[in-house]
Amino acid sequence: MQYPKxxxxxxxxxxxxxxxxxxxxLRRVAWLATDPSPESLLEVLLPIAAGEETDPFKALAELDSYSLVKRAANTSSFTxxxxxxxxxxxGQSDRWPPAALIEGLAWxxxxFVGDPxxxxxxxxxxxxxxxxxAVAGYADRVGITDPTAGLLSDSGTFLLEKAVHGDAEPLMRRALAIDEASFGVEHPTTAVRFNTLAHLLQATNRLAEAEPLMRRALRCCIASVGIEHPNTQTILGNYGELPRAMAKTEDEIRDSVLPLLQQR
Structure with a gap:
């Protein structure tokens, strides 16, 4: 063990x-990052055992009184x-994966609500x-796929919007790999992951890498949920912009999209 007895x-x-x-x-927050945790997390309730204490703020105060957590004096957060x-x-070796890890992931x-x-x-x-x-990383290492992939993807999308591309890309690639293994390459969820990664590649000017991913995303969505589905329309709009970014002509743009639309 890497700490004193x-x-x-x-x-x-x-x-x-x-x-x-x-x-x-405490078992649950052990799977989080060392960054400050907002106390608003405690408002997200999970199922409890019969007769168990139901006030998480009281539990937090108790942990604070024994210095197992540290509450911030001027913000509603704890570390x-x-x-x-x-x-x-x-200490959570009674079952694997630990119940607290599963709880923390769901927690x-x-x-994590709202469009990133x-x-x-x-x-x-x-x-x-x-x-x-942090919690999705631990869950991924023990083979928990849901909602791990979604959390990784949403975190990556947030970081993409903040232009933290180096941190966003591995999260998006891992989310895609998980969903490819879970659902296959023709599933609409996988199509969304292809499109999200393609969007990052486009944002970082790797257009030649982005184009085949976006093509796969569009082909998959058209085949699985149809041309009118909102996901398909979003991907179609993104794909339509990609050839322009690659300085293709109008004819080349039409020729690149038309075969995909004819799959209907």
Whole structure:
């Protein structure tokens, strides 16, 4: 173990003294990032066992009183030290994957609402993206695919909109790989992932890489949900702009899109 034995002893002493609701909350936040967590997360309720404490803010206050979390004095947020998180994660060996990881994934996913492309949602989502990336990363490593792929994709889309392309791309590629394996290349969800990655490639001026991905996305959506579906229309609009960005003529644009439309 990469921390002093005294840390584990201190953690165990404190952990033994808090109630079950506080323990469950600590197990869950152990799978988040070390970045500040908004207390608004506590408003997202998960199923609880009969007779269990139902006030998550009381559980947070209890953890704070034992220094297992640290609440910010001037913002509605809290942090957990990385060593506390590590010891807590290592203690969750009763089942695999740990129930708290599954809960944490569902917890952050339920909180991650709003279109990442809408700037009005950025204030909320910006606080959640580090935690979405962390918990989805842990879930991916143990083979949990849903809602892991969606969280990775949404986080990547948010980072794309913020022009943090280097961080966005691996998240989008991993989301695509998960959904390709889960649903196959002809599924409409996979088509959306192709289109999202193509959009990033277009934004980073890799147009020759973007074009075949967008073509696959459009072909898949037309075949699976039809030309009138909103997803198809979105991809069609994006694809229509791509040849122009590549300085193709009007005839070349028509010739590139027409065969796909004739699949109807």
């Amino acid at each position: 005294s840390v584990a002893i201190t953690w165990q002493t404190s952990f033994d003294q808090v109630g079950e609701a506080a323990r469950r909350l 957990v030290h990385r060593l506390v998180q590590e010891v807590t994660r290592r 952050v996913n339920a909180a 492309q809408d700037v009005r949602n950025w204030r909320v989502l910006e606080q959640l993206v580090p935690h979405a990336r």
